[in-house]
Amino acid sequence: MTVLITGAGLAGLTLGLSLHQVGVPFRIIEAIAELRPLGFGINLQPAAVRELYDLGLKDKLDTLGVKTGHTSYFNNRGQEVWSEPRGQAAGYDYPQISIHRGALQMALHETLLERCGVKAILAGAKVSEWQESPRGLEAVLTDRQYGFEIDRLRGSVMIASDGARSHTREVLFPDVGLPNWRKSMMWRGVVRAPRFLDGRTMTISGTKGMKFVAYPIGDRGKTQSFVHWIAELPSAPDRDWKNQDWSRRGEIDDVLPSFADWKFDWLDIPALIGGTEAVWEWPMVDRDPLPSWTEGRVALLGDAAHPMYPIGSNGASQGILDARVMARCLRDHGTTTLALQDYDAERREVVNAIILANREQGPDAVLDAVAERAPEGFDNIDEVMPEAERRAFSERYQVATGMSVAEVNAQSSIIGNIQAEPIAGRLGD
Numbered sequence: 365m366t367v368l369i370t371g372a373g374l375a376g377l378t379l380g381l382s383l384h385q386v387g388v389p390f391r392i393i394e395a396i397a398e399l400r401p402l403g404f405g406i407n408l409q410p411a412a413v414r415e416l417y418d419l420g421l422k423d424k425l426d427t428l429g430v431k432t433g434h435t436s437y438f439n440n441r442g443q444e445v446w447s448e449p450r451g452q453a454a455g456y457d458y459p460q461i462s463i464h465r466g467a468l469q470m471a472l473h474e475t476l477l478e479r480c481g482v483k484a485i486l487a488g489a490k491v492s493e494w495q496e497s498p499r500g501l502e503a504v505l506t507d508r509q510y511g512f513e514i515d516r517l518r519g520s521v522m523i524a525s526d527g528a529r530s531h532t533r534e535v536l537f538p539d540v541g542l543p544n545w546r547k548s549m550m551w552r553g554v555v556r557a558p559r560f561l562d563g564r565t566m567t568i569s570g571t572k573g574m575k576f577v578a579y580p581i582g583d584r585g586k587t588q589s590f591v592h593w594i595a596e597l598p599s600a601p602d603r604d605w606k607n608q609d610w611s612r613r614g615e616i617d618d619v620l621p622s623f624a625d626w627k628f629d630w631l632d633i634p635a636l637i638g639g640t641e642a643v644w645e646w647p648m649v650d651r652d653p654l655p656s657w658t659e660g661r662v663a664l665l666g667d668a669a670h671p672m673y674p675i676g677s678n679g680a681s682q683g684i685l686d687a688r689v690m691a692r693c694l695r696d697h698g699t700t701t702l703a704l705q706d707y708d709a710e711r712r713e714v715v716n717a718i719i720l721a722n723r724e725q726g727p728d729a730v731l732d733a734v735a736e737r738a739p740e741g742f743d744n745i746d747e748v749m750p751e752a753e754r755r756a757f758s759e760r761y762q763v764a765t766g767m768s769v770a771e772v773n774a775q776s777s778i779i780g781n782i783q784a785e786p787i788a789g790r791l792g793d
């Protein structure tokens with residue numbers, strides 16, 4: 365009755381910890397031989413934080429991340445268009461947390477090894493194919509680099525959390541074609557910099573296609589923060605956008621000149637970019653919503669199921685919620701296809717709606733609407749757009765994505781914070 369999990373990213377590791385919590389045997393297969401703390405900043409929405417706290421990770425999250433106080437929107441002159449409290453400051457029962465993706469992945473990994481032992485993860489092996497039979501499934505594991513067969517593992521079901529470039533999704537849905545590219549690229553970096561605003565604010569400046577996002581993901585002493593930034597710029601159509609590799613290095617000079625004038629009184633963006641040691645680039649892509657996340661004994665989860673534009677801070681959070689719902693379904697229905705179908709029914713339409721809402725710019729749409737009315741900036745934002753109209757952009761997104769304060773606070777946690785029982789018998793063969 366083992367559950368095979370493909371990929372030890374945030375979603376796969378959360379699923380492993382959750383299955384351990386509910387007493388379902390599992391084994392994670394990860395293509396990379398040695399996990400390292402890769403990536404930059406991500407945001408965890410209160411609903412996802414609740415689930416990670418339920419897994420006993422409160423101390424780690426609170427230590428590693430920053431509790432986001434506000435999200436604030438600015439035009440390309442640094443004038444404030446809209447600002448709203450987030451997390452507990454907005455009335456949620458749980459905080460929103462800005463955190464380094466790699467640090468979170470390492471915390472999940474470390475916790476999994478402590479609770480389940482090293483055999484819980486088989487690293488350095490890629491799931492390249494699988495065969496189903498009436499009684500189960502056999503996954504073929506190959507070497508990531510050279511492609512030779514390493515092993516075969518049997519399970520009842522396989523949950524593919526193998527990321528935005530999921531091989532499993534390609535096998536299940538060979539006709540879905542290429543990702544949708546928004547004809548822009550994103551450059552990302554992390555830099556130690558003087559604290560800005562209240563040291564807890566996520567900032568989004570500019571308009572669609574030319575945007576600068578910056579927020580602290582950790583404190584450095586009393587006056588400095590580790591700041592994660594993302595710069596989005598339009599790209600030439602012949603740009604190599606199909607190479608989606610989280611480890612693809614970019615050039616500071618590709619991005620710095622375009623933001624040379626963005627010296628705001630609350631943040632010096634050229635200084636922030638210029639002070640960054642290394643930047644990475646990633647194309648602005650998403651995928652069309654899928655008509656199903658399950659096929660026989662296999663289900664997609666996390667980015668494998670729903671790569672979305674990084675707008676509205678939902679990517680990682682939705683993967684974590686997927687994992688918790690999947691674990692509850694596998695507990696309730698056993699490791700059966702019924703469990704996978706139940707998971708699909710509960711999650712797919714909800715998350716597909718977020719993919720579509722993000723295509724419409726999510727809450728960031730307020731920036732484009734204000735820029736259209738006041739392209740040269742403004743003296744008084746209320747004269748450009750009244751407060752209620754600006755507030756509506758965010759409220760519409762929160763309702764469309766099921767993330768409003770009322771809705772999230774009304775939900776009970778997906779599994780609860782029951783303590784996992786000792787490890788014996790919890791791992792699959």
Ligand SMILES: Cc1cc2nc3c(=O)[nH]c(=O)nc-3n(C[C@H](O)[C@H](O)[C@H](O)COP(=O)(O)OP(=O)(O)OC[C@H]3O[C@@H](n4cnc5c(N)ncnc54)[C@H](O)[C@@H]3O)c2cc1C
Pocket residue numbers: 370371372373374375376393394395396402403404405406465489490491492525526527528530531552610611665666667668674679680683
């Ligand atoms: C190296 C890296 C850096 C990232 N950096 C950022 C960032 O800075 N900001 C951001 O917003 N998002 C980032 N992401 C994406 C972010 O982690 C996801 O959007 C989100 O957390 C959902 O996670 P996931 O577990 O579904 O996918 P991922 O976190 O992408 O994890 C997928 C995992 O599956 C493994 N894998 C892939 N194919 C196979 C296979 N065939 N067999 C076995 N294992 C396989 C991968 O090695 C990876 O560990 C990054 C992802 C990666 C892998």
